[in-house]
Amino acid sequence: MMLPRGSRLSLAIMTALLILLQFYVRPRLWDTRFAPDFLLILLLVIAMVSRPGVAAIAGLVMGLISDALTPVNIGAGMLAHAVVGYLAAWSRVVFFGENYLVHLGLFLGACWVRNVLVALFGGLGRGAVQYEALVGGLLQGLTTAIAGVVVVFVVREWMGVRLEA
Numbered sequence: 048m049m050l051p052r053g054s055r056l057s058l059a060i061m062t063a064l065l066i067l068l069q070f071y072v073r074p075r076l077w078d079t080r081f082a083p084d085f086l087l088i089l090l091l092v093i094a095m096v097s098r099p100g101v102a103a104i105a106g107l108v109m110g111l112i113s114d115a116l117t118p119v120n121i122g123a124g125m126l127a128h129a130v131v132g133y134l135a136a137w138s139r140v141v142f143f144g145e146n147y148l149v150h151l152g153l154f155l156g157a158c159w160v161r162n163v164l165v166a167l168f169g170g171l172g173r174g175a176v177q178y179e180a181l182v183g184g185l186l187q188g189l190t191t192a193i194a195g196v197v198v199v200f201v202v203r204e205w206m207g208v209r210l211e212a
Contacts, residue, residue: 065089081186083194094135106132120169127164154195158188
């Protein structure tokens with residue numbers, strides 16, 4: 048990932064803030080199944096400014112962090128985050144007209160896909176996969192999308208993300 052020096056510092060500050068939000072603020076908001084996932088937002092912002100391979104490696108790291116907190120399905124989060132990071136970085140090529148609605152859809156879709164993949168690869172059963180596909184993944188995706196668009200609005204100048212109204 049080739050970022051100018053100022054952008055690297057901005058990325059480090061944004062990373063620290065999103066990690067703080069993930070582990071200090073998120074558990075205190077409301078039910079964590081529906082609260083925004085700030086680590087996923089961080090992954091998607093990294094994917095917006097990097098190549099697919101770098102985004103996949105960042106996804107592995109984010110998945111490792113999330114798997115460390117839920118040891119029931121070790122590895123499922125790593126795989127799901129890596130897939131989502133890779134696909135999000137690759138989708139920049141497809142969605143060249145960047146605006147808030149595209150980013151809203153990207154955050155919602157990424158969260159939904161990640162939740163369904165974790166349920167599938169985690170061996171949680173058919174009912175859990177259906178719940179994530181129809182209810183949980185969509186609700187968390189919506190809150191993550193709203194928080195993600197706010198984050199992108201705040202850091203768009205730092206990270207060089209182009210947005211149109």
